[in-house]
Amino acid sequence: MPTYIVMLGPPGVGKGTQAKVLASQLELPHISSGDIFRENLKDGTEMGKLAQTYMSKGELVPDDVTIAMIRERFERPDCKNGAILDGFPRTPAQAVALDKMLAVFGGKVNMVPFIMAPDEVLIERLTGRWTCRASGHIFHEKFNQPRQAGKCDIDGSELYQREDDKVETVVKRIQVYLQQTTPLIEFYKSQGTLVEINGAQPIDEVSAQLLSFLNK
Numbered sequence: 001m002p003t004y005i006v007m008l009g010p011p012g013v014g015k016g017t018q019a020k021v022l023a024s025q026l027e028l029p030h031i032s033s034g035d036i037f038r039e040n041l042k043d044g045t046e047m048g049k050l051a052q053t054y055m056s057k058g059e060l061v062p063d064d065v066t067i068a069m070i071r072e073r074f075e076r077p078d079c080k081n082g083a084i085l086d087g088f089p090r091t092p093a094q095a096v097a098l099d100k101m102l103a104v105f106g107g108k109v110n111m112v113p114f115i116m117a118p119d120e121v122l123i124e125r126l127t128g129r130w131t132c133r134a135s136g137h138i139f140h141e142k143f144n145q146p147r148q149a150g151k152c153d154i155d156g157s158e159l160y161q162r163e164d165d166k167v168e169t170v171v172k173r174i175q176v177y178l179q180q181t182t183p184l185i186e187f188y189k190s191q192g193t194l195v196e197i198n199g200a201q202p203i204d205e206v207s208a209q210l211l212s213f214l215n216k
């Protein structure tokens with residue numbers, strides 16, 4: 001049976017960081033909708049340019065564009081055994097579309113780790129985040145420092161601060177999360193897949209809690 005895991009939680013709580021841990025433990029692809037939009041922007045595609053008009057304001061890219069992009073990603077064969085989804089779904093319409101897409105492979109969403117932390121923790125994490133230019137590896141200037149400042153430990157590429165990680169955009173993104181994404185908590189609770197994880201602990205402790213749920 002394929003295993004599909006949806007990382008749920010506010011911006012900055014550690015979804016990407018933990019998705020990478022799960023992806024390597026379970027040997028499944030890590031699918032980050034934000035990373036795919038940023039890759040498209042880097043490659044200069046029309047979709048990338050369109051997405052950027054929303055991303056720079058901290059707003060969500062429209063559902064039709066986002067769902068089509070994820071559907072295309074799922075058409076690649078590496079998703080047949082499962083995937084770790086990070087940043088998708090973010091609206092009820094996306095969650096319904098995801099269930100339909102997975103049904104095509106005989107799959108479903110198996111587990112939804114819902115990671116939580118107070119707003120001040122999220123703001124400190126996002127404003128101190130450094131992201132790798134080549135493949136989106138994630139560091140923090142205090143909590144997860146690269147061995148060499150400004151350089152990715154994994155692939156040596158340049159680290160940069162995302163434009164949408166400045167404080168004004170971060171506050172907007174948290175509001176958008178509260179308005180548009182929190183309905184998914186009830187959606188997955190009613191499907192019986194939600195597990196609550198305390199995100200306000202060190203990275204390794206969050207990973208340990210996640211892996212213990214996974215082994216159950």
Ligand code: ADP
Binds near residue numbers: 126128129140144
């Ligand atoms: P998200 O994908 O939910 O937006 P990230 O995984 O990108 O979150 O993490 C946001 C920032 O916080 C990054 O700089 C990351 O290194 C850092 N971080 C992630 N998890 C923790 C944690 N448990 N404790 C401290 N810092 C963390």
Ligand code: ADP
Binds near residue numbers: 056062088091
């Ligand atoms: P974070 O790491 O803070 O959770 P992401 O990299 O996941 O941020 O997302 C960055 C931006 O990309 C979002 O603010 C939004 O504009 C866009 N985006 C990413 N995923 C989605 C989605 N599922 N639906 C709509 N917009 C999205």
